[in-house]
Amino acid sequence: MMLLIPCPWCGPRDEAEFHYGGQAHVAYPENPAALSDEEWARYLFFRDNPKGAFAERWSHSAGCRRWFNALRDTATNEIHAVYRVGEPRPVTS
Amino acid sequence: MRRESGGRVDRSRTLRFRFDGQDYTGHPGDTLASALLAGGVRQVATSVKLGRPRGIFSAGSEEPNAVVQIEEPFPEPMLPATTVELYDGLVASSLPGQGRLATGPDPARYDAVHAHCDVLVVGAGPAGLAAARAAASTGARVILADEQPEPGGGLLGAWPADVVEGLLGAEWATATAAHLKALPEVRVLARTTVFGYYDDNYLVAVERRTNHLGAAAPAHVARERIWRIRARHVVLATGTHERPIAFAGNDLPGVMLAGSARTYLNRYGVLPGRRAVVFTADDSAYAAAFDLADAGVRVAAILDVRPSPGEALAREVAKRGIVLLAGHVVTAAQGDGQVASVQAGRHRPEADPAVAEHAFDADLLLVSGGWNPVVHLFSQSGGRLRFDETLGTLVPGDSRQAVEVAGAARGVDTLSGCLADGAAAGERALGGQAAAAAPPPVDVPTAGGQAFWLVPASDYAAHFVDMQRDVTVADLHRATGAGLRSVEHIKRYTTAGTAHDQGKTSGLLTTAAVAHALGERMGELGITTFRAPYLPVSFAALAGRDRGPLHDPVRVTALHDWHVANGALFENVGHWKRPWYYQRVLADGRLEDMETAVLRECRAAREGVAMMDASTLGKIDVIGPDAGEFLDRLYTNLMSSLAVGSIRYGVMCRPDGMVFDDGTVIRLAEDHFLLTTTTGNAAAVLDWMEEWLQTEWPSLRVYCTSVTEQWATVALVGPRSREVLAGLAPGLAVSTADFPFMTWREAEVAGIPARVCRISFSGELAFEINVTSWEVSRLWTAIMDSGMVTPYGTETMHVLRAEKGYPIVGQDTDGTVTPQDLGMSWVVSKKKADFIGKRSFSRADTVRAGRKQLVGLLPEDPDFLLPEGTQLVSTDVPATVGTVRGGAPPRTVPTLGHVTSSYRSAALGRTFALALVSGGQSRLGERLYAPVGDALVPVTVTSHVLYDPEGTRRDG
């Protein structure tokens, strides 16, 4: 609750300025028509729910309005890294 | 009884107050509790379940018993008398465990401050003051918050005679706080309780600014203020709470925590009784006994559960002629409504029930089971707690946040130790590398007690654990007897620890009693979680200024004043106030009712000409070389093929194929579009577009800009709208041939540059005139001046569109509806390779038979208006129509759908509705039933387009 989130563009800002966007790296499929119903359903409905490090999307909606990714520990709320859309998930120990 | 001298109250001034109808007096510096004790009041509450008399048990915010109702100056329920500062004119009454909310509005104001600091110190006792001073000495920004009206903490009650840096403790505290206040970067907040500790060192506190002034509180000063503090580093110097001991009758008025009695004496100059017995498991209660004895209280006996309290103490006891019974316990406190006698017997460590062997007359029974560090905020911070077997209690372990616990709150039990520990914590809080150094471990207390929680007995029905909830050890045994083992479960089963005090005195006692019952060690039972708020906080304080008109932002259009002046009633749509309908004054002077007004407005639109303020429609400007491609991916239909100058209706879906929004797209230039959204979805659609552009399609060269506020829109509707427009825009060719449906033109209307669109949301000939918000008043007035036009509101707009079967996203849809379900397969492109939602239209679930589809409904009684939301059933038992009691058909009848929109139609001369019905398109002509109250109302399923299905009225 009330995280201090380091926007890659604006620096640390209150959580109230951000909008949560769920799991990161769930790309829109290249060719949805080629997918089976099950594969398409996986894209639509299935998300990870780990206890621990989770790569997730945030939008600085009441600030610069940029989307970015964060690696957050879901148990402690610690944000280990933030990175821009399109960049790979950072490796953390 | 008030002493002649001593304590920190101002005897030169007298405050009058009233409690339970009796008049009393006190002094500035008193709490309601200390003034009641001074006035000889023993019972201040009645317990919630058992109706037992309850007195004052403590001297602080841990109070479980003395919960009162403030009656005047403003009613407030459930305040511990130990935390209410006395003021002149206070009227309070005792409570039977439940209070009463005020029935009138609260006239006080409340506000909030956001603050940032390098170091937040919680608690202004010796450790907190030392920490704040050390941190502030380098110029750091420091906030020091303390819940008491004056600084000092334990120096005010427990250590009154101790000298710090050449000053008496309380004077040192005052001087240190004054020194801190004078520093430019330091803020000292008195009467401020930090009650919540959240992530990233975000803490929330409540400052009671004028509560203590009663009726004299100035109206312009906020009564309470919420502080939302982001701190680089936090030092928790939150002190300790004394532990109670469970024995028979431990809830009687006159039973009091020993340290609290000492506080009443030393801080308030009040003797809480005349003849005392002390029951203790540690040394600190001796200090209380000696202070009271020296002040004239007759201390009949000290019962120490420990076998040998030590030579030094024994000498002091003997000097005062006090009977000391080591290895003894209280077997019962007895009395009628308050303590009159205390039974005592030898403690049998084998846990056998103790037997009464002695009896002492006493009106005061002081109890000390030792001390619990106040670890609530530390636990909230995510810090780990550790059960310390020596102290017999929870102590702070480590935390992932930048927080440190100092002084008594981590088990330091001497004044000099607290001062040194606080100063070290304050210094560590500042430095980068120094901060990494862990605090030194606390030595095992030299004067340590024995962890002792409960006097073994054969009957535990009067061994109270949670006095506010009336939970006894016997209740805990019922829980363990039922097989419960987890303290968390037992807490919920018995309600122990769930009252206003959240178990400040009862929490660990509960764990101890459960451990005793199960034959386990306390440390093995686990730890209950501490949650915010530390203290009850009023909703008024949390709401602050965000109530009434400021509760939520209100958006109004540029024409709002005209609407107000012309009889509009308003509907909330998102944050917008939209005219709902315009109420006219009838010939007889009465006001039109809604039904009459809406029928009149609908007739004007269908038969003459009417207009609506449509400015709240969301408008998004989309520009860039890839704008057409972008819109093709967003909308279900093709937008890139739209000609410049033309307009197309479009639907957006989520990837799951469900309708998200709809509106029109107009093409301004090859690379430039303007799209409209539903009023409530404007922000969400812009967010949606930006999300896809940034996260999936960053290569598309497109910019999106909200222009909702810049453009005002007037919808001019009806067969005579062309005539009105022609009169106001002589330069505009308005014939159907020159200005066809779904095109737009630039023109001057009433001399104002305008973009006019031929769009219809009613089926009638209609024009939407867009001008800048600055000039729309002039346009609106010019149209009214034609004398031909009736203004209409959203209700008429809804009726007109529903007659045509146009759905409203969010009213006729609910996130489970596809365009096909709405009968709009025509809006879903077959040509495009992909668009958001396309793949889902071939999922098994979206192609199955029996999906809910949009249909029209005609009640068989043309005057019956179906309530929106009514369920629809098909039933084979028509004989029961109108006779089924309770409105319910047999339980086996499945629900087929529900009514989404329902109106009276002037054009149809009857009521009608739209509904989502399973397999609806194949049920046209079928009779269904709508259970309304006790009746089953028969309705006929029809096409959702009920008015002008051929579209003959579109061109006027």
Ligand SMILES: [Zn+2]
């Ligand atoms: Zn930002």
